[in-house]
Amino acid sequence: MNLDNIRIVLVETTHPGNIGGAARAMKNMGLLNLFLVNPKSHPDPKSTWRAASANDVLERAKVVDSLEDAVADCHFVVGTSARQRRIPWPSVDARGCALEISRLTENERVAILFGREDRGLTNEQLVLCNLHLQIPTSDDYSSLNVAMAVQIICYDLLIQSKYSGEFEHIESNWDSPFSTNEDMQRFYLHLEETLTEIGFLEPTAPRQLMPRLKRLFNRVRLDEMELNILRGILSESQKLARKNR
């Protein structure tokens, strides 16, 4: 586990105190990379106060306009989610997530996303993710404060990094680098365009087609060569569709 390759992304956080609390929680557990997507107030004295000796984490936090910018160069994106969505997504608990991403962080960048206090991540934001993470809670009160959620997840990451025996994984010694999130988003645009042109996707009645295909390909983590093959197939199909018009 290389904690330097993990970034915590807070999306549209409303209360600056939570940003400071999250920064402290991160530094306590050895994580230093914080991204803020459209924070309501930053910098803010309340967040500075809550950060205590983690002010360096706040100061070097990157503020960006869109979630896509925050994860563009990441190879694996995890979204925290309090509830099951309409389409089930591969999901783990906090401990399972730490186990799952520990091997990835050796060479690749991993982002963990936290949504807005009052509603969490939206369905559109969750579709960007390779994996969903649910923190186990009491059934009576499952809504965690966002800084607390950051604390628990960073804690499990630290524990995993400190104490776990290493194990070899299926994807060690892969023959091609894995795709970034940005590459995947371009592929999805190409896929959607092609399915429309060949008449398989009806834009006025898209049903759950694209979310299901995204879930499929996010689950597999395409390498660059596989991505090229799939895009080659799409281009060939487009050519046929255009000749037919």
Place this chain on the structure above:
Amino acid sequence: MNLDNIRIVLVETTHPGNIGGAARAMKNMGLLNLFLVNPKSHPDPKSTWRAASANDVLERAKVVDSLEDAVADCHFVVGTSARQRRIPWPSVDARGCALEISRLTENERVAILFGREDRGLTNEQLVLCNLHLQIPTSDDYSSLNVAMAVQIICYDLLIQSKYSGEFEHIESNWDSPFSTNEDMQRFYLHLEETLTEIGFLEPTAPRQLMPRLKRLFNRVRLDEMELNILRGILSESQKLARKNR
């Protein structure tokens, strides 16, 4: 593990926000018994605000004058501590503590103590304890916010009570059965046929195309609905290719 037999004891807490944060952290994890030893300000609007929907925990919190009163009827007392004391004490980490006390809570009352924000529990207070608990942290910044410490410990207690070490698997509660090997072999024939018809696969020079695509789809484990979507796309492309001949 019987979480009802565990009480959280906050000793001389200075900031009411931390009391509220601790109450919420407790309720999120299914713990409801809070004791406050000489809190600086209680009740307080700041703690009410931070408690959110855990106000019932705050309202039924017992306020006492001395730590001795807070633990008098307990059978086992755990003290949280950031550092090793002069006299080594039996000590565990948060996870070890959850394991250690899980069997006690069936019939006995257990208290977990958290000291004042600026100095933690004093040596005199720690001597009251059966066990000391240290939360693992980064060496660079080991001082946790007290509500965060409560959150981590309650989290490990919940995990211990819910799963006793087990964690949920990524693919539990999937919405469609996974495909059989037989279905997959049929899909691969369909895929190969289609790629040939649209001119992407040259049968006399197939290179590593099919093995790479098989590795991709075997890695993902397609469910039946996904398989149907992919075969639908293949059929549509075949139609186009045949029209074009």
